[in-house]
Structure formats: structure tokens, C-alpha cells
Amino acid sequence: MTTLNRSTRRRLKQLNQIPSVWEGDRRPLSSSDESDSEGKGECIVWVDGSQGVVRGIDMVRPESGPEAIVRTLLRAMEYPQGPVKPARPQKIVVCDREIQFFLRGVLQDMGIAIDYVPTLPLIDELFREFQENASTQPPQLPPQYAERLMKAAYNFWDTAAWDFLEEHQIVAIELNRWDIGTLYASVMGMSGMEYGILFYRSLDSLKRFRASVLQEEESLDKLEDAFLAQDCLFVTFDLPGEAEEDEDINLADLPASEIEPNFGNIHPLEGLRSSLFEEEALVVLIALEALNRFLRASHRQLASEMFPNLNSRYRIPIPEDSDTTQMASVKVTTLPEVSKELFEMIELEDEEDEQLLSRKAMPTLRDDLVPENSFLSIGMVSWETVEHLRTTLGDDLLADKIETAGDGLPVILIQTSRPKAKTLIEKIQAGGGVKGIFFNPGEDPFNDSSYDLGIIQTNNGEMYLFGEFMDDDPVHQEARKKWDRRCKKTKGYCGVLIARGLMGASRGNPQLQDMMALFEARSLSHQDLGLGTLQRMLQIDWE
Known part of the structure; x- marks a missing residue:
């Protein structure tokens, strides 16, 4: 079972513990159209019963695991909604035995009692109101x-x-x-x-x-x-x-x-x-x-x-x-x-x-960021891994903006040797961090080839080429489709993950100890940047 890392436990224990009982549950939002129920997903709610306020609420996919209810609970403690201060409760009550046992395992040694009750009056009333509001919504057409x-x-x-x-x-x-x-x-x-x-x-x-x-x-x-x-x-x-x-x-x-x-x-x-x-x-x-x-x-x-x-x-x-x-x-x-x-x-x-x-010079696309022979991958990392990296590496500049939607954060993985990874990280930090990641069409007029160019833009405006992918490569086409779908779920948020361990078993599959930096950024559109189709010049530089 997934457990909280030690630094997170220490951080939560520093919160003021208040003498209150919180109710928590996850339920599907009912719909007048049964076929639409899956699209609506499930709602996770944490309510402070003593103060009568909703401290945290999230929408998740029905197939999301029990970790989702913990993520909402932690935000309810540290970043509560409404006019209440961060705190941890003295007691939590739930009406689901599986949730009770899962929370007991995750929150052990946190000084929080976790009990089962057959009904949750405040959450029952809240969902009744949700249902009434949904039923009063006018149809799309008379x-x-x-x-x-x-x-x-x-x-x-x-x-x-x-x-x-x-x-x-x-x-x-x-x-x-x-x-x-x-x-x-x-x-x-x-x-x-x-x-x-x-x-x-x-x-x-x-x-x-x-x-x-x-x-x-x-x-x-x-x-x-x-x-x-x-x-x-x-x-x-x-x-x-x-x-x-x-x-x-x-x-x-x-x-x-x-x-x-x-x-x-x-x-x-x-x-x-x-x-x-x-x-x-x-x-x-x-x-x-x-x-x-x-x-x-x-x-x-x-x-x-x-x-x-x-x-x-x-x-x-x-x-x-x-x-x-x-x-x-x-x-x-x-x-x-x-x-x-x-x-x-x-x-x-x-x-x-x-x-x-005609008055503007085309911006230079540099290719001196990613070390030679690096392993590149278009993929994602789970939200649990993202949270761990934020805690251990301190890269949490966007943590309060990114919604944990989908299976994880879409990332560009750059895996190289440890010294080269450190140099790469320092170069990105010198540019103010990563502003965005995008793919731009490119072509080589010398051999009539077309490419999908992977580009990283730093906050100082510099643009760096991280990968040249053939347009007709089916592996890349599938990776791009997954990247676009994942970025849509995260509302455009993504990241650059830099890892060591270029050789050996961890190549292409870095473990937590191999991950050296995560730069969170936005997925940009090449249309917004207006670069047009970039051409290879003298078989060397893309400009």
C-alpha cells in the first residue's frame, strides 16, 4: 500500500490539530441521463462537522484508486477551501469500510482517529443539494x-x-x-x-x-x-x-x-x-x-x-x-x-x-541544451511521484495551480549521465526555468523530409530543440496523441523530468533515486508562437 513519505508526515504533524470531527466520502454524481454518469465521474468531499464547512472537494474518474481521497484530504488540511485555516482534525468518520482501512494505513502515527459510521449527515445533505440543483437545470432545448x-x-x-x-x-x-x-x-x-x-x-x-x-x-x-x-x-x-x-x-x-x-x-x-x-x-x-x-x-x-x-x-x-x-x-x-x-x-x-x-528576425532555435546521446522519451509520471519530487527536490512552483487530473503529469524525460544532468539543470535554472513545451513542424528541403520538432522554451525566451521526430514514425505519432490527450486533461500543464542513469537497467525507466529535477511548465501551441514550418539550414541548424 502507498504510504506518506517522512517529510510529508513531518509537515502534516506541524499543523495545528483542532478538536473537530471531519466527514469524508466519494460518491458518483447522479444524473438525469444515465448514459452521462460515467462522464460526470465521482465527487470526493471532506467536511468539517464542527464548523460546518467544506474543506476540500474534487472530481475524479470512477476508476481512480483510493489514493484520490487521500489527496483531497491532504489539501483539505493544508490548503482548505473557505474561510478556515490549515489544520488536521482530531477525528475522521467515513461510511465505507474500505476507505476506513485504507486511511488507517496511510495516516498511522498521525494522531487522527478514523472511525466508521453508517451515515454521514452533512455529506448526505450536501449531495441532496447537488442532486436538487442538477434536477432544476433547464434542458438544452425546450x-x-x-x-x-x-x-x-x-x-x-x-x-x-x-x-x-x-x-x-x-x-x-x-x-x-x-x-x-x-x-x-x-x-x-x-x-x-x-x-x-x-x-x-x-x-x-x-x-x-x-x-x-x-x-x-x-x-x-x-x-x-x-x-x-x-x-x-x-x-x-x-x-x-x-x-x-x-x-x-x-x-x-x-x-x-x-x-x-x-x-x-x-x-x-x-x-x-x-x-x-x-x-x-x-x-x-x-x-x-x-x-x-x-x-x-x-x-x-x-x-x-x-x-x-x-x-x-x-x-x-x-x-x-x-x-x-x-x-x-x-x-x-x-x-x-x-x-x-x-x-x-x-x-x-x-x-x-x-x-x-518582414521586420522581425526569426528567433534562433538552439540545440545546445540536451546533451548528446541522451535518452529522450515522451511520457508521464504518476501524481504520487510528482508529489514526492516536489517534496524532495523543492520544485513546486506550479503545485498550487495544477489539478491532478488523469493518470499523471505528462513529461518529457531527458536521461543522461549524472554530471551532464547537473549541467543541464543549471542551464535551465539560469534561463529562469521552463516556460513551455511544444512541438513545431519542420522540414529538410535537401532530402524532402518532414519532422515534428520537440522544443523547450525557457522563461528568458530562449528556445531549445530537444528532439527531431519523423512525421511518419508510428511510434512517435502514438506518443504525440497520448501527450496531447494527457495535456488536455491537466489543462495544459506538463513538465521536463531530468534523470541520471543513462546506462544499465534504469535506462528509459529511471527510479525515484535517479530523478534529479522536475521542471513544471505549460504545453504550448506552435500556432500561438507563430514560428511556421522551420527549415534545416545547411544540414546543421534549425532556424
Whole structure:
């Protein structure tokens, strides 16, 4: 059984022990949709019964081991939620015998009594509240309109409008109902990234968002602000919730039966909401059905080289239980002038970007960080190992930010001899530590080869090549997929693990005593850094 290391025990014993009884348990969050219960996972809660406060709460995967409940307990002691101070309890009560026995083994000699009780009143009440709150959440779509909305969305998918409409080619849908005058539709998907349609409530909101995206494309925080400042209704398409994501899949290649529509609303004061209320659902339904008719009727003209000036009027039946007249007269019109204005904004920004790039020297990619003949691996280390290294090595700068999601922390392992490892660690420390890790496309024009370049960026801005991987290497492709999935689970956190023991049995499998440093960092996107495809120069340096 896994036990606490001695330094952690000493640290916990230094906490003030308070005369209180804590309740602890892990339970699945119930869901009205049984098929979604696995996706929701289990909730671990630690409650101080004397003060009536939740000291720690975590969501974990159902298959997570009993160590998860200990991790939440330790955080409840050292970094409690709410207005309470760090402390350790005098007594812990649980309603699960297995948890009781496990905690007794882990917390022995800590001066904490661990008892079994059949019920936990505070946690029972807490989960009842969770359940009540979940049951009061509105459905994504009003039930009376859901079937027809889904059908309209799938019909839109079948039109594949992104094959002939770009995002800046705007179509106006005049409703004059439900406090909506005209919606301005922008189709997403020609770039092959996100598929769907945005119905802006005003032309001003659409233009402001486009301008903001072009101006702030290098700042993720500002992009998020611009995204939430939109005033629109939306329909997007994705894989079903239970389907495993695969970066190699282009959704546009899938039939309607394999994708799932999602509906929602964005407003500067409301933010993002993944559901529609009744009037919103009616607006989207009528607009979507009118647009579908327009796309079917005008497909050939819209697919022409020039965005044409077209308009049509349709009578769309309104659902009988909407308390309105039975037919809606909807006018659909293309807006070539608006589309031209938006396209000119893009062209102007592209010209400015090209001028800026021509003034900037490409950053140098150095290859003098990783010692020659080092063993390199793209993998992960368990959270228990991470905690041990933080305690023994003191590398815990990001410990309060990283959520222990997934099986462990994704890491780049660099294993070399002890002297070279020490030099490597000193060089990274001199650069202020590791800022990020990313993979960038590279090519060798001399032999027509393409690569996936592994790059480490230190906090002083230097970029170092740690590995060149052939694009068509199936082993590397699988390792990259696992790396991306793991980084997604940790919300972008990863690390560089430096170990000794290049020769012998520990090669490629360093033990705890071989691990000399762990630098925690962020997984970066090569698109954000804007390096483009790097080329090998004179068969020596990548620049």
C-alpha cells in the first residue's frame, strides 16, 4: 500500500490539530441521463462537522484508486477551501469500510482517529443539494421544440454550407418576431476547425467581434474576452459526448449520424450558455429552417466565385404550442457589401502581419541544451511521484495551480549521465526555468523530409530543440496523441523530468533515486508562437 513519505508526515504533524470531527466520502454524481454518469465521474468531499464547512472537494474518474481521497484530504488540511485555516482534525468518520482501512494505513502515527459510521449527515445533505440543483437545470432545448430543432440542425449539416460559404460571407435573416428584427448568419467550417453557424442579433456585434479577433489573435485572454462580448445564438457540431476525440478526424467527412448538434447563446452580460429558452429556441428554429430552404434553392449561385446579391422570402410554420400565429414570413438576403467590408478587414490585417514579419528576425532555435546521446522519451509520471519530487527536490512552483487530473503529469524525460544532468539543470535554472513545451513542424528541403520538432522554451525566451521526430514514425505519432490527450486533461500543464542513469537497467525507466529535477511548465501551441514550418539550414541548424 502507498504510504506518506517522512517529510510529508513531518509537515502534516506541524499543523495545528483542532478538536473537530471531519466527514469524508466519494460518491458518483447522479444524473438525469444515465448514459452521462460515467462522464460526470465521482465527487470526493471532506467536511468539517464542527464548523460546518467544506474543506476540500474534487472530481475524479470512477476508476481512480483510493489514493484520490487521500489527496483531497491532504489539501483539505493544508490548503482548505473557505474561510478556515490549515489544520488536521482530531477525528475522521467515513461510511465505507474500505476507505476506513485504507486511511488507517496511510495516516498511522498521525494522531487522527478514523472511525466508521453508517451515515454521514452533512455529506448526505450536501449531495441532496447537488442532486436538487442538477434536477432544476433547464434542458438544452425546450422539449416541445427539441425534435424539430434537431431535425433542422441535421438538415443544415447535410447542406455542408461551409463548402461554399466563408465566415465573412454574411446572410441576413429578417424575422420581425420575438423582439428580433434581423439575424446575421455567419457559417463556420471552411477552415476545417469548427463547424456550425452563428446568428448575430446585430451587425455591429458581428463587426466588433471580427475586428477584435484580428487585433488580438496573439492574446488568448483578450480573445476570450472578445468571444464572450458577442451577442448571438449559435448551433455547433461535434462528436457525441461519449466519443473519443481523434485529431486526425475531420468532422466534415462524417455522416450526420456520427455528429451531434449543440445549441446555445452568447451575450456580453450573460456570457456563454449551452441551452436555449423557449423564445430563443423558436428564433433559431425558424431562422434555421428558412436558411436551409435558401441554401438548397441558391446553392449554385452561392458557390460561384463572386458572392451574389440574392434574396428570397419563405413562409415557415410555427409550432402550434408557441402561442403565436401559425406561419412566419421570413426574408433571407445575402449581404455582399458587408461581406466585402469584412474581407477587406482580413486582407488589411494580413498585409500588416506580413510587414511585421518582414521586420522581425526569426528567433534562433538552439540545440545546445540536451546533451548528446541522451535518452529522450515522451511520457508521464504518476501524481504520487510528482508529489514526492516536489517534496524532495523543492520544485513546486506550479503545485498550487495544477489539478491532478488523469493518470499523471505528462513529461518529457531527458536521461543522461549524472554530471551532464547537473549541467543541464543549471542551464535551465539560469534561463529562469521552463516556460513551455511544444512541438513545431519542420522540414529538410535537401532530402524532402518532414519532422515534428520537440522544443523547450525557457522563461528568458530562449528556445531549445530537444528532439527531431519523423512525421511518419508510428511510434512517435502514438506518443504525440497520448501527450496531447494527457495535456488536455491537466489543462495544459506538463513538465521536463531530468534523470541520471543513462546506462544499465534504469535506462528509459529511471527510479525515484535517479530523478534529479522536475521542471513544471505549460504545453504550448506552435500556432500561438507563430514560428511556421522551420527549415534545416545547411544540414546543421534549425532556424
